[in-house]
Amino acid sequence: MTSGLIRRVSVVLGFVAVVALAAAGVWRYGYFQALDQLSRQGASDLALASDRLTGQLQRYRELAVLVADHPQVGAVLAGEDVAAAEVLLLEIADKTAAEDIRLTDATGHVMASARPTPTGVDIAPLVQRATQGALGWGNGKTPAGARVFAYAAPVFNAQSKVQGAVVVTANLAGIEWDWVGSNPAVFFTDAQDRVFITNRSEIVFWERPENAPGLVPDTGPPLPFDSYQLGRHEVWQMGWGPYLPQNALHLVRALPVIGMTGEALVDVAPARRLATLQAAAVAGLCLAFGALLFLATERRRTLADANALLEQRVAERTAALSDTNAQLRREAEEREEAQTALARAQADLVQAGKLSALGQMSAGLSHELNQPLMAIQTYAENGKQFLAKSKPDRAGENLGRIADMAHRMGRIIKNLRAFARQESEPAVRVDLVAVVQSAVELTMPRIRREDVTLDLDLPDTPVWVSGGEVRLGQVFVNLISNAVDAMAGTDTRRLTLSVAGASVTIRDTGPGIAVPDRVFDPFYSTKEVGASEGMGLGLSISYGIVQSFGGEIRGGNSDQGAEFTVELLPWTERDAA
Structure with a gap:
């Protein structure tokens, strides 16, 4: 097998792999889009069925009032x-x-x-x-x-x-007689979590297991069932008979007027078929284009070989064609120069992108090192006072904390150097409670100085999540500092910080967020010009850190002020393996 044939086969296989990856991406995107559409349609159908049921029961309520x-x-x-x-x-x-x-x-x-x-x-x-x-x-x-x-x-x-x-x-x-068998499958559970009304008679009186999703028959053994989260959607996998889907979106709607809960099971098979058709269409178009491009390239290569052979024969027989041959060589040289210039321009663009990213990281350096430096200064001054008061044990504690802060700053600089080398440390097991306590400890002097009341609600046991201790600490320090800044000049200054599961919520009593949709945009800031380090990058950097750990951060307004919620992935044994 010649080197040219090996190269062409490698190009074809690489192109097929790229097409497969693109088709998989299109399938995933199309599937999630179709699920969103199915969810909206299913919610509408569930609302219609709920309104129909309450409307039909309404006449009996009115009958009772009239007879009375x-x-x-x-x-x-x-x-x-x-x-x-x-x-x-x-x-x-x-x-x-x-x-x-x-x-x-x-x-x-x-x-x-x-x-x-x-x-x-x-x-x-x-x-x-x-x-x-x-x-x-x-x-x-x-x-x-x-x-x-x-x-x-x-x-x-x-x-x-x-x-x-x-x-x-x-x-x-x-x-329920006139809507039995209609789609989607809808059922209404009473206060005992028992299916009481449904358009699928086979699940009447089925009950929900305690603290678990799904349904089990009132008599007989449980039927096959499993559930999982797909984005923000809950999907049930069922083997409950031919009239219920095997894979369905589970939707819920509360009906307090009759003391029941409406639920719907929307078949996800149409969403999968639509996503498969979209992926197949994209793959077909890409393969067709690739085949045409391959044929054109092969034809061009064949013509080039034939042209070279013809030039060789013509050059041997006549000198009149030498000028044409020289012109062809000049065109080939110009093409090679153009390709070289293109490669150089691409390399320059890559370098420019890297320098831009490093510039953004350097702009956020003050956010990463300012709090430890302030803490070191505070602990050093406290240590001097303790030594002056002949309290070496307390001074030793402050020196130990200074060493911890220096070690922490070293790890922050290590993270920046890793970014410069395009390195990223994998997520490890981190105690979320300890990280929050450390962030509170770093910001406590400023909280006291700004006369802010702190309400701290932390569990007594560790909460293990997937993340990085330094970067998560940066996120919470930044959120706490922003909350203290927002409450400047207000009469009531109360900061509430709570941990529930793998979720951390921070609330303040400031003026709130004017445009919540833009709060995580780079350089977006509500601080006045000249305010303390209002560069507009802190929340953007925090958003990127949380996203890198597979978590989510949301910002909005509560009834008293701003509210930020950070949700992280719980650490599991699978992560450890």
């Missing part, structure tokens, strides 16, 4: 016309498709009912709520297995006092 105002209801509570009232209640129940209508006194004793069969709902809590002048509701199951929903409306006398309650019970099978 009927004159015969007051007569029954006065001990009159019980039989006539039962006939009236049965007639109303038949005309409105209600399962049952019952009239009780204020103690919950049933005075009259449309049907003598059990309602399936414990009406005592409903009646108790109705006797307080409010509307009670609840759900349950009859002895025959029918699912029912009940409303209890208070009955007022002439003095506007509650003397009883009207309980209207509706059979949910009739309500």
Whole structure:
């Protein structure tokens, strides 16, 4: 195999690999975009199903209120016309498709009912709520297995006092009949996390495991199930039968008006097909273009070989073609010079980009070294005072802290040198609580000087996350310093810092963020010109540090001031391996 053939094969294989990577990137991007679209459509369908359910139950609530105002209801509570009232209640129940209508006194004793069969709902809590002048509701199951929903409306006398309650019970099978089998799969769980209403009858009465996602049948062994997070989406993997998707987005919507939670399972297969089609289209176009380019290159190479052979023969036979041959050589030299100039320009651009990045890092050097230097100065001055007061042990503590700060500055400079060499240390196991405590310790003198009240909420045990101790410390020192700067000139100065899991939240009582969407842009600053080191790079650098650890940092406004949240990846045994 000649060197030219090896080179061409290598180029082809490299091009195919690049196309495969591009197709994979397009697939991933298209899949996430399709998931976002499916999530929006599924949320709309879930809202529509929720509104339809509450609307269908609304008429039974209004029926309970209307029946409570009927004159015969007051007569029954006065001990009159019980039989006539039962006939009236049965007639109303038949005309409105209600399962049952019952009239009780204020103690919950049933005075009259449309049907003598059990309602399936414990009406005592409903009646108790109705006797307080409010509307009670609840759900349950009859002895025959029918699912029912009940409303209890208070009955007022002439003095506007509650003397009883009207309980209207509706059979949910009739309500959900017209949307059984529709897409997507929707179900509503009650306060016991039990599927009570759904358009997939096979999961009725399934229950949610304690402190876990998914559903398990009320009888029999659990069916195959798994769940995972895909970005901000929760995906369920299920083996629950042919009428439920195997992979579905799980969406949730609270329905406090009926005491239930609406949930939807949206099939992600269309999103995968769309992403596959997009990736295949991109790969096909790239391969077609590459094939055409390869054929053109091969044709050009063949023509060049033939031209060289022809030039050799013509040069041997006639001197008239020597000028043409010389012209061809000059064109080849000019082309080589152009290629050399292009390579030199590309190298210059790479060097310029590297110098620009180093310039940005040097601009942030003050943010990385200012706090340790201030701490060293403070500890040195305190050490001198302790020595003057004959307290060598306290002075020794300050000297130890100065050594720690010097070591810390050395590690910061090491990180900058690593960046200059295009090196990056891998994320290691870091105690998030210790990093936050160290940042608070560095900024505490300034917090006291600015008369800021600090509310610190840290767990007693370490919280291990994936990151770097020095760079995470820089992030929290910067956020705390920005919060102290923001509260300058305000009457109430309170800084709240809390750690919950792998998340750290910092709140202040300053004026807040004017444009939250731009807070992490380079050189964006709300500090006045001439303010203390307001270069507009601190939050941008912090954003890049957190992103490098796979975490996320968000900035926004609370009801009192600005709020920043840093979420990091918890350290796992897989990371250690």
